[in-house]
Amino acid sequence: MKSSKLDGYKLEEILHKTIRAIDQSKEQIFEIAEDARSEKENLLRKLEALREETKKVIDEVDQLEARYRRARTNLADVSRNFKLYTESDIQKAYEEANQLQIDLLMAREREANLKILRNELQMRLKNINVTIERAEVVATQIGVVSDYLTGDIIKMSEAVESAQYKQMFGLKIIQAQEEERKRVAREIHDGPAQSMANVVLRTEIAERFMNVKQMDQAIQELKDLKFMVRQSLADVRKIIFDLRPMALDDLGLFPTLRKYIQEMAKRDNLDIDLSLAGRERRLPSGMEVAIFRLVQEALNNVVKHAQATKAVVKVEFQSGQIEVSVKDNGIGFDEEEQEKQKEGHFGLMGMKERVDLLEGDLEIQSIKNKGTTIKIRVPVNESGEISDGSENEN
Ligand SMILES: Nc1ncnc2c1ncn2[C@@H]1O[C@H](COP(=O)(O)OP(=O)(O)OP(=O)(O)O)[C@@H](O)[C@H]1O
Ligand SMILES: [Mg+2]
Missing domain, CATH: 1.10.287.1700 (Helix Hairpins)
Incomplete structure (x- = not known):
């Protein structure tokens, strides 16, 4: 009503x-x-x-x-x-x-x-x-x-x-999920699906060359085919990685971040420094995904808004907690002003919500024209009693 x-x-x-x-x-x-x-x-x-x-x-x-x-x-x-x-x-x-x-x-x-x-x-x-x-x-x-x-x-x-x-925010999540699906569909359509169609075509051409015993051409076609399949495989891997960094499950947080950051630095032409302190150890999988997404969003913001030339990501395994910070040397922003214009900006809000779910805290330090540092601290129960956090996963 x-x-x-x-x-x-x-x-x-x-x-x-x-x-x-x-x-x-x-x-x-x-x-x-x-x-x-x-x-x-x-x-x-x-x-x-x-x-x-x-x-x-x-x-x-x-x-x-x-x-x-x-x-x-x-x-x-x-x-x-x-x-x-x-x-x-x-x-x-x-x-x-x-x-x-x-x-x-x-x-x-x-x-x-x-x-x-x-x-x-x-x-x-x-x-x-x-x-x-x-x-x-x-x-x-x-x-x-x-x-x-x-x-x-x-x-x-x-x-x-x-x-x-x-x-x-709830609506934004639904919208974001829809956007994500659209993006994946488009990527598969433009990339691997297109390539597969080409592969079928090229296989037929190779077949025809073989039928008429034109082996050199057939071999050339097969070589092209191999290149195309490799390319598609890379595309598919990227799509899968963007959907859910499976490396997280296999390798853990830090190596996955390293891989992600390497690719991002190349793609967005940004100098990103990653460092590790403390005794690296595995965390509940939900927590690893959440922290990965937090760093991902912070770095996306650096690329999108900061006009920075350098970013530094620090991961520190401390006793009882993990601390992760993302720092840039960009234009910075006024947090109070940003608070007033929440509409259409859900990144930081989502980060805060994620950190809240993990019972941690998030600290934003931003100085105009000096840069921004986002620090996240999340408690880690060392006794292993922690839930695997999968309910926080997305
Ligand atoms: N590292 C940064 N440097 C400069 N400004 C930033 C930085 N991070 C965030 N901001 C400012 O804070 C605003 C809010 O960021 P937030 O991530 O919440 O939203 P958004 O990135 O604009 O949109 P969304 O993340 O929802 O796609 C940004 O629009 C930008 O003005
Ligand atoms: Mg953002």
Whole structure:
């Protein structure tokens, strides 16, 4: 079904939208926290003013209490010695005490109200502090989520890209197999098949010469025939070698490489130096084929891209591993740039995959205008427990 297909771009779009929404929420939370912070400042200012006012009212209450006490003492004094005071003195003392009582009651009420207000403000301040704290926690969490998703989108894009790339790579393998078959068919058609047709023709001619007893011509024809058959045999051998270097099975990796390199140096007019270090030994056949193909691809790249005058191939049998390097003095390349233009270039990718299958590693060192070195290290299990690696063969 088409819709069930992994559509990398759609997924990426959804993730982008999600991240945008989350970022907006983060901004909103920041705004909420910011508002809460300015509200807190406001409350603190109000509370400060309230405290000042409360202090004043308390002072006022204290003073009024003192004055009221004095007025009551005065009133008691005047009442007890009423003969010493005029009516209006008594009246005045009474009214003063009365007024002070009222003032005191009102001041006390104001004090009580202010205290209630202060408590309310303190409560609001506490709540606003909780809001700020929560907003900060949420903002941090959203930040973490958004970072995580942003990181993930990169990983996901890579995964999707790699899945698409693998698919492309699989197709490329099928295509390469088809190309290989076409090439072999063409080579057999143009070479040995043509020659065999000629051989049949020439045999008939030789036969005719013999029938009429023209032995010299017959012998000449047979000589030509021998040359032709030899040529075909060489062609057939080359085709077989290109298909699967059988020398690998008989002679092993290093001699096969030597043979291949000799022929390549001649054919492509390239100075190729091959050296061996360590104790040469046989490896599982799949591994030998894989390493041979790796060197073959590296050297093909040298011929195709490097514009080099010299290449050096080193094979080193070390304990527990084999190290092979292919170095050229050509134009080099930028690996990062090459990574970006994978399409249509499968050689290096195939090399990496092959090395991965062998659980080894591949190192590319390329300097513009200085040359390229490709180093491959593959672990070799000396105890002989290794699988023969034939599943890696191709
Ligand atoms: N030895 C080298 N010197 C200079 N450039 C190189 C060398 N090896 C590889 N490259 C660069 O790296 C690119 C990728 O190489 P790779 O073998 O992956 O693909 P390709 O050779 O172009 O195509 P394919 O191998 O699929 O036929 C090449 O196109 C070339 O630009
Ligand atoms: Mg290549």
